[in-house]
Amino acid sequence: MRTSRQLEPELRVICAPNPSPMTGEGTNSYLLGRNRLVVIDPGPEDASHLDALRAAIGGLPVEAILVTHAHRDHSPLARRLAQATSAPVLAFGDAFAGRSERMARLAEQGLSGGGEGVDTGFAPDRCLGDDELLHLEGDVIRALWTPGHFGNHLCFVWRGAVFSGDHVMGWSSTFVSPPDGDIGAYMRSLDRLEAEAARVLYPGHGAAVRDPAARIAELRSHRLAREAAILRVLADGPRQIGGLVSIIYTDTPVAMHGAAARNVFAHLIDLEARGLVVAEPELGFEARYHLATV
Numbered sequence: 001m002r003t004s005r006q007l008e009p010e011l012r013v014i015c016a017p018n019p020s021p022m023t024g025e026g027t028n029s030y031l032l033g034r035n036r037l038v039v040i041d042p043g044p045e046d047a048s049h050l051d052a053l054r055a056a057i058g059g060l061p062v063e064a065i066l067v068t069h070a071h072r073d074h075s076p077l078a079r080r081l082a083q084a085t086s087a088p089v090l091a092f093g094d095a096f097a098g099r100s101e102r103m104a105r106l107a108e109q110g111l112s113g114g115g116e117g118v119d120t121g122f123a124p125d126r127c128l129g130d131d132e133l134l135h136l137e138g139d140v141i142r143a144l145w146t147p148g149h150f151g152n153h154l155c156f157v158w159r160g161a162v163f164s165g166d167h168v169m170g171w172s173s174t175f176v177s178p179p180d181g182d183i184g185a186y187m188r189s190l191d192r193l194e195a196e197a198a199r200v201l202y203p204g205h206g207a208a209v210r211d212p213a214a215r216i217a218e219l220r221s222h223r224l225a226r227e228a229a230i231l232r233v234l235a236d237g238p239r240q241i242g243g244l245v246s247i248i249y250t251d252t253p254v255a256m257h258g259a260a261a262r263n264v265f266a267h268l269i270d271l272e273a274r275g276l277v278v279a280e281p282e283l284g285f286e287a288r289y290h291l292a293t294v
């Protein structure tokens with residue numbers, strides 16, 4: 001069983017035993033507080049991780065279980081931890097909450113995700129609004145709605161630190177796969193997080209980000225570079241997503257090309273919405289894409 005690690009006087013982390021190319025060393029579950037605790041992202045359905053969380057909690061009361069978003073590496077254990085502690089599960093909404101109208105329409109038309117593990121049964125006890133404040137034993141946590149990686153994604157602001165979930169991480173760029181992932185929303189949520197001027201980010205995976213402004217700028221330019229690369233390739237003629245991936249992602253292991261294809265698709269949906277790219281016969285994962293003629 002894993003043990004907790006102290007990050008600050010009233011903040012501990014336990015990494016869940018679910019390492020993978022998509023989760024890094026595993027999902028970070030955070031415990032805040034001294035006499036009364038708040039848990040952020042209980043993690044995957046895993047009995048040993050539940051044991052680890054319960055051991056770290058000890059006999060202390062848990063005031064709330066906060067969930068950044070409804071991916072299966074973050075949210076499923078919330079229900080069992082709630083049963084064990086009698087604490088309510090708080091999140092932006094269910095797995096479909098917070099989708100843009102456009103993504104909701106694409107999903108209705110049959111666009112499905114890339115199998116990245118949506119916790120479709122996720123149901124918080126109470127939904128948190130954007131900028132909602134949680135008062136906890138003289139302390140305040142603020143929910144920050146940050147869609148992009150996932151429609152119902154929240155970051156949590158606490159004492160100048162931000163728990164950034166999968167929105168901004170240090171070890172990896174963020175996976176954006178439609179219809180849960182939305183590049184336009186992601187870019188706006190980067191601006192939103194930047195405006196917080198956080199002293200540190202505690203992400204859903206990997207180590208703390210000590211220079212948030214630099215990391216956010218890096219992720220923004222990474223996205224803009226991908227977008228420019230897609231437009232450059234399409235300037236040479238129409239392509240399908242597979243063709244774009246093999247030309248653009250030359251520095252990425254082939255095992256990650258499936259994920260890369262979802263990211264490219266996310267960019268193409270955004271470019272189509274902005275009138276820069278046209279999809280034939282219609283917007284979809286198998287479509288052919290070409291530049292819009294101006």
Ligand SMILES: [Zn+2]
Pocket residue numbers: 069071149150166
């Ligand atoms: Zn995620």
